[in-house]
Amino acid sequence: MTAAPSPPHGAGIGLRQPHYREVFERRPELAFVEVHSENFFLEGGASMQALERARAAYPVSLHGVGLSLGSADRLAGEHVASLKRLVDRVEPALVSEHLCWGAVGGVHFNDLLPLPYTNEALALLADRVDHLQSVLKRQVLLENLSAYVECRDSEMTETAFLAELARRTGCGLLLDLNNLYVNARNFGFAAAERLDALDAASVGQIHLAGHDVVDDCLVDTHGAIVCDPVWSLYADAVRRFGPKPTLIEWDTDLPTLDVLLQQAAQASDIAEREAVHA
Amino acid sequence: MPELLAFQSDFAAALRDRTRTPAAARWLAGEADVVDRRIAIYRANMVAAADKALSAAYPVIRQVVGGEFFHGLAREHQRGAPSTSGDLTHFGATFDAFLASFEHVQDMPWLPDLARLERAAHVAYGAADAPGWDAAALAAIAPEHLDAIRFRWSPGLAVVQSAYPIVRVWTIHQPGFDGAFEVDWQRAETALVARDGFAVTVSDCPPADARFLEASLRGATLADAASATLDRHPDFDLGALLARAFAARLVCGVID
Numbered sequence: 001m002t003a004a005p006s007p008p009h010g011a012g013i014g015l016r017q018p019h020y021r022e023v024f025e026r027r028p029e030l031a032f033v034e035v036h037s038e039n040f041f042l043e044g045g046a047s048m049q050a051l052e053r054a055r056a057a058y059p060v061s062l063h064g065v066g067l068s069l070g071s072a073d074r075l076a077g078e079h080v081a082s083l084k085r086l087v088d089r090v091e092p093a094l095v096s097e098h099l100c101w102g103a104v105g106g107v108h109f110n111d112l113l114p115l116p117y118t119n120e121a122l123a124l125l126a127d128r129v130d131h132l133q134s135v136l137k138r139q140v141l142l143e144n145l146s147a148y149v150e151c152r153d154s155e156m157t158e159t160a161f162l163a164e165l166a167r168r169t170g171c172g173l174l175l176d177l178n179n180l181y182v183n184a185r186n187f188g189f190a191a192a193e194r195l196d197a198l199d200a201a202s203v204g205q206i207h208l209a210g211h212d213v214v215d216d217c218l219v220d221t222h223g224a225i226v227c228d229p230v231w232s233l234y235a236d237a238v239r240r241f242g243p244k245p246t247l248i249e250w251d252t253d254l255p256t257l258d259v260l261l262q263q264a265a266q267a268s269d270i271a272e273r274e275a276v277h278a
Numbered sequence: 279m280p281e282l283l284a285f286q287s288d289f290a291a292a293l294r295d296r297t298r299t300p301a302a303a304r305w306l307a308g309e310a311d312v313v314d315r316r317i318a319i320y321r322a323n324m325v326a327a328a329d330k331a332l333s334a335a336y337p338v339i340r341q342v343v344g345g346e347f348f349h350g351l352a353r354e355h356q357r358g359a360p361s362t363s364g365d366l367t368h369f370g371a372t373f374d375a376f377l378a379s380f381e382h383v384q385d386m387p388w389l390p391d392l393a394r395l396e397r398a399a400h401v402a403y404g405a406a407d408a409p410g411w412d413a414a415a416l417a418a419i420a421p422e423h424l425d426a427i428r429f430r431w432s433p434g435l436a437v438v439q440s441a442y443p444i445v446r447v448w449t450i451h452q453p454g455f456d457g458a459f460e461v462d463w464q465r466a467e468t469a470l471v472a473r474d475g476f477a478v479t480v481s482d483c484p485p486a487d488a489r490f491l492e493a494s495l496r497g498a499t500l501a502d503a504a505s506a507t508l509d510r511h512p513d514f515d516l517g518a519l520l521a522r523a524f525a526a527r528l529v530c531g532v533i534d
Contacts, residue, residue: 038365042404043433046476049407066364072283079364104286108361109293110327110369111320113286116305120282148316152307153281187307216312219319 009243009271011264012061014222014250019257020050027057028261032093034061034247040090041082051090059093061205061247062086068108069128069142070101070115080135087136094205094245096141096174097132099125099162116151117161122168125161129169141204142166143174146182146211146220158183159197172204175244177233178226182211182218191229192236200241208234208267209249223252226263231270238274246271293321294360325349328356331366335400336373338451339392343383354380367404371397388442395444395480398436398471402478405434410527416520419532425501429494430531434478437488437495438469445469445482472528486511487519497533 010031015023023033033054040051040062054060067079087095100112115121125142133140142165144158156164159180162173175198177191184191208231210224226234226248234246248263285305292302296318303313329352333340340348355376361369374393383389410432419427438444443465450459470483470491483491486507493503507514523529 038367041365041367044407045402045404045473047404049476066366068364070282072280072286076364082365101286102364104283104290106362107290107294108364109290109320109324110331110361110364110366111323113289113320116282116285118281120280124282148319149306149308149313151285151305153285153305214319215315217316217319 009245011246011248011267011271012058013248013260013264014063015054016251016254017047017050018254019260020054022257024053024057026257028257030058030261030264031245032059032061032247034063034094034249037062037064037083037086037095038066040086055090060090061094061096061245062090062092064095064097065112066102066108066110067097067132068100068102069097069132070099070121070125071103072101072124073104075128075131076103080132084135087138094141095136095138096143096205098143098145099158099165100145112145114145114147114149114151117154117156117158118151119155122161122164125165126168129165129171133169133171139170139172139204141172141174143176143207144179146176146179146218148186148217148219150187157194157197159194163197163199163202166202173198173202174205174207175203175237175241176207176209176249177237178207178209178211178230178249179220181227181230181233182220185218191233195237195240198241203237203241203244206234206237206244206246207249208246208263221252222249225259226266231266234267235270235274238271239277243271243275289317292317293324294357296321325353325356327366328352328361328369331361331369332373335367335370336393336396338396338448339377339389341451342386342389342392342447351377351380351383367400373397388440388444388447391438391440391442391444392447395438395440395448395469395471398434398438398469399478399480402434402436402471402473405432405473407476408433408530411524411529411531413521413524415531416524416529425499427500428497428533429500429529430533431491431495432473432528432530434471434473435491435495435528436471437483437492438471439488440468441466443467445480448480472526474526486514490514490516490519 012030012032015033015035042048098112102109102111102113166173180191208226209222210226212219212221246267248260288301291298299317306313329349332352359372374390377383377393378390443461445467446461468483468488470481472479490503490507493506504516
């Protein structure tokens with residue numbers, strides 16, 4: 001498995017349609033921009049043109065939200081083929097997917113649903129990731145999930161599952177620290193301790209985002225600034241793993257571009273400060 | 279059945295039908311009432327994803343009926359015709375048929391045709407980029423071969439027939455529209471949906487032009503499409519239509 005060129009270590013933002021014009025005009029200094037792969041499974045038109053403009057200005061990270069790698073009954077071949085066409089067209093610096101399932105029996109929930117972290121699921125995911133990486137001819141990063149339920153049959157933690165998946169397939173990990181924090185709060189564990197299972201070389205990217213609190217549950221909305229405990233976790237992660245390409249992820253209630261750039265600058269500052277102690 | 283498939287089948291059933299929650303809950307850790315509430319978050323996400331996808335594809339219908347009612351339409355449509363793809367662009371392809379049968383929108387009988395128009399516009403938005411063909415290229419074809427040519431139309435080009443003023447309804451709901459809002463509900467309009475560069479255009483298409491374009495889009499030769507049109511519209515002006523089509527870069531070539 002040959003690793004594609006990584007984006008320069010630094011911070012990037014999710015590039016969303018309302019910000020296209022401003023980003024192309026201002027060309028803010030960013031290590032990379034990230035888009036959802038499925039929004040660009042199109043043959044042509046305005047969206048594809050915008051992606052090509054973004055690609056001309058920045059390294060691009062393709063982040064999949066609909067592949068459902070963990071569906072027990074089938075992997076959608078046409079979805080893999082669409083992703084392959086997009087990867088060939090964009091030549092992204094990073095390609096990532098989620099450790100999740102989202103469809104069964106022909107019905108798609110278009111959501112990121114949690115898996116039981118069992119050996120059965122690990123064997124399935126290892127096959128699927130092997131297949132995906134061989135079709136795409138490149139390394140893929142797998143992201144840890146935010147979740148509101150956990151399976152009682154799990155035989156290992158999610159991070160231990162991901163570490164083993166990386167060992168078996170050579171895939172990298174997209175460490176979403178907001179997701180880890182959301183789960184730590186929802187299920188009552190210490191987020192930082194879960195990082196012990198991971199080694200620095202397998203972490204290919206970090207995601208930072210905000211969440212909402214609904215009753216007794218943290219809900220991962222990607223609609224707020226990064227909270228202080230997640231910034232602390234980020235500092236911890238940089239000390240452990242060194243600086244990594246880091247994304248400010250924001251999908252709902254989109255703020256002004258300047259808010260995203262400020263969050264990205266904060267991530268860069270922390271990475272610079274903490275990398276000294278790494 | 280392997281455990282993973284059994285879990286996913288039970289969880290999926292609980293998302294689609296709240297009464298099936300207990301079967302899903304037995305796979306999950308935690309108190310029953312907490313698990314119920316947590317599954318409800320996923321159930322709401324499922325409807326929100328359907329609403330978001332349909333809102334992107336059918337923005338005019340959403341404006342017409344209002345966001346809250348549209349959310350209900352999304353939930354009901356998803357119940358009967360759930361998403362089958364991880365790419366939500368495909369979701370809602372049969373929204374027109376749902377609207378035609380859904381009892382609470384029968385007072386808006388034009389809604390299904392408006393849905394077909396918006397679907398065509400949604401498809402055109404992401405259609406392949408193709409340069410228009412120069413009219414001179416047509417002039418270069420030997421006259422004796424002209425009858426047999428079949429045009430290759432601009433990707434995404436579509437004709438949507440209606441007995442209602444769907445083009446007018448679509449037009450007055452476009453962002454930035456600042457004209458008068460009157461609609462002549464007696465008027466039947468056929469929409470021509472096309473791409474102009476990266477912009478999607480919707481225009482009122484005369485019935486004769488629509489008949490010709492529909493035949494040609496189905497692959498009829500120039501002669502067959504023209505004669506099918508002249509049968510019903512004796513005053514059809516093929517030359518004028520082709521001049522407009524070439525000027526709008528709707529013709530991209532001929533099919534070999």
